[in-house]
Amino acid sequence: METIKLDQIEKIYGRGASETKALSGINFTADAGELVSITGPSGSGKSTFLKLIGGILSPTSGELTINGQNYNQMTRAHQSQFRLDQLGFILQSYNLVPYLTVREQFELVGRVKPKHNLAPAEFKELCSALAIGDLMNDYPDQLSGGQQQRVAIARAMYPNPSIILADEPTAALDGKRAVQIMEIFQKIAHHQNKTVLLITHDSRLIKYVDRNYQIVDGHGQFVSKNDQSLV
Numbered sequence: 001m002e003t004i005k006l007d008q009i010e011k012i013y014g015r016g017a018s019e020t021k022a023l024s025g026i027n028f029t030a031d032a033g034e035l036v037s038i039t040g041p042s043g044s045g046k047s048t049f050l051k052l053i054g055g056i057l058s059p060t061s062g063e064l065t066i067n068g069q070n071y072n073q074m075t076r077a078h079q080s081q082f083r084l085d086q087l088g089f090i091l092q093s094y095n096l097v098p099y100l101t102v103r104e105q106f107e108l109v110g111r112v113k114p115k116h117n118l119a120p121a122e123f124k125e126l127c128s129a130l131a132i133g134d135l136m137n138d139y140p141d142q143l144s145g146g147q148q149q150r151v152a153i154a155r156a157m158y159p160n161p162s163i164i165l166a167d168e169p170t171a172a173l174d175g176k177r178a179v180q181i182m183e184i185f186q187k188i189a190h191h192q193n194k195t196v197l198l199i200t201h202d203s204r205l206i207k208y209v210d211r212n213y214q215i216v217d218g219h220g221q222f223v224s225k226n227d228q229s230l231v
């Protein structure tokens, strides 16, 4: 089932002399159950691409459809609720709240989105798969980078979104931890039928994804996983 569709998307920042065309003629689709990497040189438009799918930015032109719903036709309030219900974000910087314990990070999500989160048994299973069950009373600065990232992944999964958007989630991790995180993303996509998009600069991780979408100078195309020249 197609969960994400971008049709002739263009994104221009600024106006006049300061105008920057970040994306142009972008056509992209992803299905439920797929792990897709987004690669390309620095400044090519990868973050802009992910932010458009996440509804954080609006396209200048083109059609963006997520789970059959056209973003352009939603009100702002509907967009916010849609984001909460359908999308999980994982960022390089983890974005854990420093003064909350791991348990409280999840309670905070529960306050923002009280319904349709993982049931207690599912949550326990997720925490055990990510090996964070014993960290519930710890604060972020008591955790290693890998532990913080696994908590951030669990936090993104807790509202049970159908789509996970990750911006360089392994950048701060050593090779072994990065592979562990990729294996977790594979499980999330393949066993839980979610769509996972992740930006990466690490060519060693491409072998874990199902497809690779490469963006160069604002233009994108799916390329063979073996062609990693522009990662």
Ligand SMILES: Nc1ncnc2c1ncn2[C@@H]1O[C@H](COP(=O)(O)OP(=O)(O)OP(=O)(O)O)[C@@H](O)[C@H]1O
Pocket: 013, 014, 020, 021, 022, 040, 041, 042, 043, 044, 045, 046, 047, 048, 049
């Ligand atoms: N808020 C903004 N205002 C103006 N220009 C922007 C803005 N955000 C990004 N850009 C420009 O849009 C282009 C694409 O940027 P983007 O951050 O999407 O690229 P990227 O591929 O994610 O880069 P990196 O790999 O370095 O994170 C760049 O030329 C960038 O300078």
